[in-house]
Amino acid sequence: MAPDTHKIDAHSPPETHELITQAAIAKAKLPWIDLILKSFFGGVFIAIGGLFDLIVVGGSPGLRQSNPALATMISAFLFPTGFVLVILTNMELVTSNFYTMTFATLQRKTTIYDLARNWVVSYIFNIAGALFFTGVLAWWSDSLSSDAQSTYAVTQAEGRVNVNWGYNLTRGIGCNWLVGLAMYLGTSGRDNTSKIFGIWIPIWAFVALGYQHSIANYFNGPIGMFYGTNFSVGKFIWASCIPVTLGNMIGGAVFVGLSFWLLYGRGPALPNEAGAQLGGDKREDGHMNGFKKHHDDMNGDGMRQRPRGDDMA
Template sequence: MKAPMLLKPIETSAASLAIGKKKSSIASLQLLILGFLAGAFIALAAQASTMGAFNLLADPGWYGLGRLVSGLIFASGLVFVILTGAELFTGNVLIASAWLCGQVSAGAMIRNAIFVYIGNFIGSIFVAWLLSLSGLWHGGADMAGAMTIKIALGKVGLSFTEAIVLGILCNWLVCLAVWMSFGTTSTSGKVLCIYLPILMFIVSGFEHCVANMYYIPAGLMALNDPAYVQQVMAAWHIGEEALQQLTWQTFLINNLIPVTIGNMVGGIVFVGMALLYGHGKPSNELIEQVKEEVLK
């Protein structure tokens, strides 16, 4: 085995293009399965981050520490995605750089995005459904379930502009994590590259469309249990009228659509394009050279 490599920035750009080209050639059924797995990994990380920090998040005096604990746990989700080779929509927007450089066709890029997005959605919803049946949300005298609803309510309460901006900021960091992970063949290096940006995004409260495919449906499912509803109403003095704002329609219109748009802008423009043109377009020779090292 060769020693782990650390690529220069322009070499990492070349690796990103080579990986984008490879991803665009994956069969549609495989994309759906790998997308399902990525959605499930992110959902499991989201659930664990909620369970690990719900008491801290419920207390204004400890809210910041709660965000930190959530971030430390949630970051494991992207580690699972990268190390298993699963397909995550928010990271795969970097394929747009390969399209801009003529490495992949627009059709292949769009096909990847559609099947991965659908797979992510199914995987996230599936995990939310399983957890709704598990009884785990009764933890902490039903506070875990109440926090699940509270988080979902906050996300559908964003304005369209807020959701887009928070989506841009989020995927700026997520794609930075993915892009940097391309620059090393060391497992520990990849984990470190992933952890720091993802920790920042969770602590900051930015919006990630795939994570929200879990958070908001989980909140909707939690609404079906009167114990969770009673607890969220008592803990935060939330009325029935406010709870009625949490619907599948507000999930799609108030959050998922604008956050997805923001995530695409953040990843494509501020990471993919910015680093590609900032360091210069890699030559085909460099792409092939790096490809031999990172795509074995």
């Protein structure tokens, strides 16, 4: 008898979007205190990835000078650590929520109020978490202890702020398009190893491509300001925070949420031929009737109905 490959293959696109919908519904049901705490830790975890990146590449001035492409690739490879922590620990990250909440709201499974509540609270407390980590666990802990590291912290911050406003808008779009795809791939995997690979590759790509993530910038900008950048708080908000956030919203809500809703969200969750091939779903009935028997093997992604409304990050 042939082995049941369904149990080890990834979920098909329709199955994955059924899980995305259930995640968004769970997000909408989160109590206020859970939403606040999950959002705070989401910001902290993203800042952890930013500091990991900064310490290594900042401490390699020779490599940056002799082989900048290799330095960029190594730097970008380290940053996804924060995203893996967010998703596998079930925290809230506003940039992934731009995708998930849009998709479910377009399906009318969540409301505009649910979407706005989630976006506003997660954005505010993601910022709070990132700033807390920046001040307490990066600046006060003297993590960037060498001159090369502190100098690079200034250089990378100025490169994010002292640029054209429109550039940061489009860089924000590109970033969250890939963040949404990382969320999709992380959801489609059935085990933690698959999820980590699925999350890691798109995030690695967006960092290497020079795209901008609004919450990460609340670490990268302030840490550079602590060491003496040539821009003010006002310019940081106007030239970086606003355009990158708007770009992230467009990238997540339009290029991922709306696009995937048009493909997979307007009718019953029926895997088509391509979806079945991609997902390894070879059941004879060709529909989602057997889906509930299998989705509980998702590891740590919050798809089960829980009394506290735990959700996918």
